[in-house]
Amino acid sequence: MNGVPILSLMLLVPLIGAVACLMAGREQARAIALAATLVDLVLGAVLWSHYQIGGPQWQFQEHAAVFSGFEWKLGIDGIALLLIALTVFLMPICIGASWNAIEKRAGEYYANFLVMETLMIGVFSAQDLFLFYIMFEAGLIPMYLIIGIWGGADRIYASYKFFLYTLLGSVLMLIAMMWMANEAGTTDIPTLMEYSFPVKAQTWLWLAFFASFAVKMPMWPTHTWLPDAHVQAPTAGSVILAGVLLKMGGYGFIRFSLPMFPEASAQFAPLIYGLSMAAVVITSLIALVQHDMKKLIAYSSVAHMAIVTVGLFAFNRQGLEGSMIVMLSHGIVSGALFLAVGVIYDRLHTREIDRYGGLAINMPAYALFFMLFTMASVGLPGTSGFVGEFLSLMGIYAQSSWVALVCTTGIILGAAYMLYLYRRVVFGVQKNADAAAMPDLDRREWAMMVPLGLAVLWMGVYPETFLAPMRKDIAGLEARLAQARPKGDAEWRAGALPLAGAEQEHGEAMEHGAEAAHGGAR
Amino acid sequence: MDLLRSLAITGTEEVLSVSGLILLLAAAWGGDKASRVISIAAVAVLTVCAVLTVPALWHGAMGAETAAWGGQFKGDAFAAFAKLLIYVGAAVTLIVAPAFFERTGAMRAEFPLLVLFASMGMGMMVSATDMLSLYIGLELNSLAAYVLAAFLRSDERSAEAGLKYFVLGSLASGILLYGVSLTYGFTGSTSFAGIREALSGPLSMGATFGVVFVLAGLAFKVSAAPFHMWTPDVYEGAPTPVTTFFAIAPKVAALCLLMRVSLDAFGTQPGAWQQIVIFVALLSIVIGALGAIGQDNIKRLLAYSSINNVGFMLIGLACTTQAGASAMLVYLLIYVAMSVAAFVAVLMLRDEDGAPVESIAAMAGLSTTRPMLALALAAVMFSLAGIPPLFGFWGKFLVFRAAVEANLLSLAAIGIAASVIGAFYYIKVVKVMYFDEAANVVRGKSDLAQRVLLFVSVVAISPLGYRLTGALDVLAGHAAAALFHFG
Numbered sequence A: 001m002n003g004v005p006i007l008s009l010m011l012l013v014p015l016i017g018a019v020a021c022l023m024a025g026r027e028q029a030r031a032i033a034l035a036a037t038l039v040d041l042v043l044g045a046v047l048w049s050h051y052q053i054g055g056p057q058w059q060f061q062e063h064a065a066v067f068s069g070f071e072w073k074l075g076i077d078g079i080a081l082l083l084i085a086l087t088v089f090l091m092p093i094c095i096g097a098s099w100n101a102i103e104k105r106a107g108e109y110y111a112n113f114l115v116m117e118t119l120m121i122g123v124f125s126a127q128d129l130f131l132f133y134i135m136f137e138a139g140l141i142p143m144y145l146i147i148g149i150w151g152g153a154d155r156i157y158a159s160y161k162f163f164l165y166t167l168l169g170s171v172l173m174l175i176a177m178m179w180m181a182n183e184a185g186t187t188d189i190p191t192l193m194e195y196s197f198p199v200k201a202q203t204w205l206w207l208a209f210f211a212s213f214a215v216k217m218p219m220w221p222t223h224t225w226l227p228d229a230h231v232q233a234p235t236a237g238s239v240i241l242a243g244v245l246l247k248m249g250g251y252g253f254i255r256f257s258l259p260m261f262p263e264a265s266a267q268f269a270p271l272i273y274g275l276s277m278a279a280v281v282i283t284s285l286i287a288l289v290q291h292d293m294k295k296l297i298a299y300s301s302v303a304h305m306a307i308v309t310v311g312l313f314a315f316n317r318q319g320l321e322g323s324m325i326v327m328l329s330h331g332i333v334s335g336a337l338f339l340a341v342g343v344i345y346d347r348l349h350t351r352e353i354d355r356y357g358g359l360a361i362n363m364p365a366y367a368l369f370f371m372l373f374t375m376a377s378v379g380l381p382g383t384s385g386f387v388g389e390f391l392s393l394m395g396i397y398a399q400s401s402w403v404a405l406v407c408t409t410g411i412i413l414g415a416a417y418m419l420y421l422y423r424r425v426v427f428g429v430q431k432n433a434d435a436a437a438m439p440d441l442d443r444r445e446w447a448m449m450v451p452l453g454l455a456v457l458w459m460g461v462y463p464e465t466f467l468a469p470m471r472k473d474i475a476g477l478e479a480r481l482a483q484a485r486p487k488g489d490a491e492w493r494a495g496a497l498p499l500a501g502a503e504q505e506h507g508e509a510m511e512h513g514a515e516a517a518h519g520g521a522r
Numbered sequence B: 001m002d003l004l005r006s007l008a009i010t011g012t013e014e015v016l017s018v019s020g021l022i023l024l025l026a027a028a029w030g031g032d033k034a035s036r037v038i039s040i041a042a043v044a045v046l047t048v049c050a051v052l053t054v055p056a057l058w059h060g061a062m063g064a065e066t067a068a069w070g071g072q073f074k075g076d077a078f079a080a081f082a083k084l085l086i087y088v089g090a091a092v093t094l095i096v097a098p099a100f101f102e103r104t105g106a107m108r109a110e111f112p113l114l115v116l117f118a119s120m121g122m123g124m125m126v127s128a129t130d131m132l133s134l135y136i137g138l139e140l141n142s143l144a145a146y147v148l149a150a151f152l153r154s155d156e157r158s159a160e161a162g163l164k165y166f167v168l169g170s171l172a173s174g175i176l177l178y179g180v181s182l183t184y185g186f187t188g189s190t191s192f193a194g195i196r197e198a199l200s201g202p203l204s205m206g207a208t209f210g211v212v213f214v215l216a217g218l219a220f221k222v223s224a225a226p227f228h229m230w231t232p233d234v235y236e237g238a239p240t241p242v243t244t245f246f247a248i249a250p251k252v253a254a255l256c257l258l259m260r261v262s263l264d265a266f267g268t269q270p271g272a273w274q275q276i277v278i279f280v281a282l283l284s285i286v287i288g289a290l291g292a293i294g295q296d297n298i299k300r301l302l303a304y305s306s307i308n309n310v311g312f313m314l315i316g317l318a319c320t321t322q323a324g325a326s327a328m329l330v331y332l333l334i335y336v337a338m339s340v341a342a343f344v345a346v347l348m349l350r351d352e353d354g355a356p357v358e359s360i361a362a363m364a365g366l367s368t369t370r371p372m373l374a375l376a377l378a379a380v381m382f383s384l385a386g387i388p389p390l391f392g393f394w395g396k397f398l399v400f401r402a403a404v405e406a407n408l409l410s411l412a413a414i415g416i417a418a419s420v421i422g423a424f425y426y427i428k429v430v431k432v433m434y435f436d437e438a439a440n441v442v443r444g445k446s447d448l449a450q451r452v453l454l455f456v457s458v459v460a461i462s463p464l465g466y467r468l469t470g471a472l473d474v475l476a477g478h479a480a481a482a483l484f485h486f487g
Helices: A006-023 A026-050 A078-098 A106-125 A129-138 A140-150 A155-184 A189-194 A199-216 A225-232 A235-260 A262-288 A293-312 A317-348 A364-378 A384-399 A401-426 A443-461 A464-482 A489-494 A501-521 B002-009 B011-059 B077-102 B110-127 B131-149 B156-187 B192-198 B205-221 B230-237 B240-265 B270-293 B298-318 B322-348 B371-385 B392-405 B409-434 B448-461 B463-483
Strands: A059-064 A072-076
Touching: A006 A026, A006 A059, A006 A072, A006 A078, A006 A106, A026 A078, A026 A106, A072 A078, A072 A106, A078 A106, A078 A235, A078 A317, A078 A443, A078 A464, A106 A129, A106 A140, A106 A235, A129 A140, A129 A155, A129 A189, A129 B392, A140 A155, A140 A235, A140 B409, A155 A189, A155 A199, A155 A225, A155 B392, A155 B409, A189 A235, A199 A235, A199 A262, A225 A235, A225 A293, A235 A262, A235 A293, A235 A317, A235 A464, A262 A293, A262 A401, A262 A464, A293 A317, A293 A384, A293 A401, A317 A364, A317 A384, A317 A443, A317 A464, A364 A384, A364 A401, A364 A443, A384 A401, A384 A443, A443 A464, B002 B011, B011 B077, B011 B110, B011 B463, B077 B110, B077 B240, B077 B322, B077 B448, B077 B463, B110 B131, B110 B240, B131 B156, B131 B240, B156 B192, B156 B205, B156 B230, B192 B240, B205 B240, B205 B270, B230 B240, B230 B298, B240 B270, B240 B298, B240 B322, B240 B463, B270 B298, B270 B409, B298 B322, B298 B392, B298 B409, B322 B371, B322 B392, B322 B448, B322 B463, B371 B392, B371 B409, B371 B448, B392 B409, B392 B463, B448 B463
Parallel strands: none
Antiparallel strands: A059 A072
């Protein structure tokens, strides 16, 4: 875009804001933070409007040789664009959610959030392997501080768990990256995406990356840090954690694991399916029995992320596109749900579901928004959740009908726990006088809810807006995966879609076998 | 001509010894009242010496023209790199020391002199290309260091530290000397070049013993596990400025010495020592990490942290490659910056009466009472843990990359996984400072010199440090190339 380094600018604005926040008092700090995030939102809008759909794969590329060993290299494709858009969209809402809730050490708080924004945009726009790693890993520090300083009662345990789990996950990835850089002789991500690593090495590399992304995602059984972190984090921390940080795992799969190690991805697809099926069923059932609203939503996040992983490893376009939409949708919806919990938490200071009830009577507007987001989380047609889940499940159905069957139960169970939550909190009798006396949404809360609600509906009614930018990139990825794609179970039975020579031979061998059997019978 | 050239190559040692002797006279005449002037003069001398090392480093001096005194001594870029770090470390010690000692009236004129003579010994250590000049440098440094550890004469802990350091240090010297004698017996030479040549054939049992003993003695000096036991006690007991000195200068000198001995003298038999170095490295990483977990004294914690960091640096040596050596040198430099920041920050932790605060529990809530100090310490902790974007990450990154390039994949994988254990106690310090309620113990004021030093070193380990990666690559590359230039 006319040589303006817009991505660097988007990284710089929150960083400057963070330094300014550190020196400012509470009132100024939140104003600075809001201004910085809004500027980034505008820059994000400019970025999207100048993004050429169907243009070159990598756009807005920047390059500066300021380091030795790695490079300052930025650039985005459609996938990264969407995730950056999600980040800049959620950030002002996070600041809004903290507006009155954060009283102690506000300057540091907003500084941490702004640093977080820089790092998240950095992760999605980095085109150098090690630059990506630095951004990816650096996010631990602000999040550790956010959970630890402004979190709930058990915040210290949660912050340790978050930090050490994710650190342990990602250090092995660093070794794998070094091996790749050494083998391929470059740290440039677009080049590496086209490089063919030896199949044997791919297995190890894939596992090292998997360790990192599976924890970040999080996939069952490495998800246990998430409920703790979510419950203890302040509202805005939960929003950013669910909204964007979890997406780094999915982004990692789509940017590294799949294109760089297609053979290993195919080889490990059954593992992913198994873990995802387990996650969908187990975490949905766990969500059903929660008494803490945040914990319930946290478990539902794990279940939704499992839909993302099966979609990604469906190796076809519907699956990949569906996964991206689920990630975007979940980013908005779970963010919104945490916000909805935050709204009543600010009033009553408890997340205990039983303390509420009958909120539809005294908070009708709140009940309406909460309903919209509940429905989106369930995946009602017309909301964003439906589009993504439908595409993902359709994608995986082409690959394995059994996996699709098990994962679809997630939708049913999802409806169960979300509607059950909604019934207990919003409907029913007003059990507690203090809950019954809570005022409805104020102007600030309206301002946060409306954009989220509109985004949910937009994505549900006209998903083309979000599918168009990534269509070409997904097609490229599908083509890259085509040679490695394992045969779907439908193809096995019918033998209707002979894909490669080896499979044809296999089919012939089966025919021969059938003939021989026939001959034997004769 | 040869004499003049040799004199020119050993320039920094001459400056140090002559000015050390002059200042010694001044101290004898002036008494303790002159200690401030002598400190300033000593810092000036160290600065001059640091400047004198720059040309050799800049031009990447190496080879025969850097050898002096009949091959006993080498003034190459590698030695220059190490000396630069040593002199900087010594100067930092002298700058922060007066404020610490003056409170109790324990500042004496001998302090800067001991530091000067120790620096001279360390300069000889890193330049030595003969077992005998090596040993003389080592002992010159050690003698000064024993006295420094016991410098607070009225403090029991300090006396204990001095005694412990002396006994165990002498033992290590003895082991080293025994190794040297074995090596000499089986190779017929004390010069590195001679040993190198003699070892190039098949390795005899006796020579193997020699190599092992020399390495064990040196592992003692770098405080690598399993020879690390003295470190926590000495670090805790010695006066904090002296601990600062120990954490930086002798560590740099001993590590560089170890590099030169392993890669030069024993360089033709890497198989004989690579296994040992790998074992020592991994053990140091794990013991350094586990040992630190239960500590409540910040100096003890930093002692374990230094054991841990030495383990990571030794991974660079285990590669036996030039890239590994270069990575190790960059790590050393970053380690020096982190240590300066850490110990200066610890020196600034003082209670109302100005007495030093060493307990981690007393640092609770530091972020609310002294936000800038807490921020600096947090940066140091994350940097020591090797979490990006702090610059400490870069040192670890380079040694692990060198290990991967040298095909030591399992070493790299185990080492980096063990680094997560270390992260636990580093973030614990951050937790105490940021998450806990304020204990309000730290209230003392700090002087300007300390604040400036802290600021400079924290900026160096902050993400801004990555701008230095290019320059560091060139300088460490020069030094490593000189190290790998034999003959």
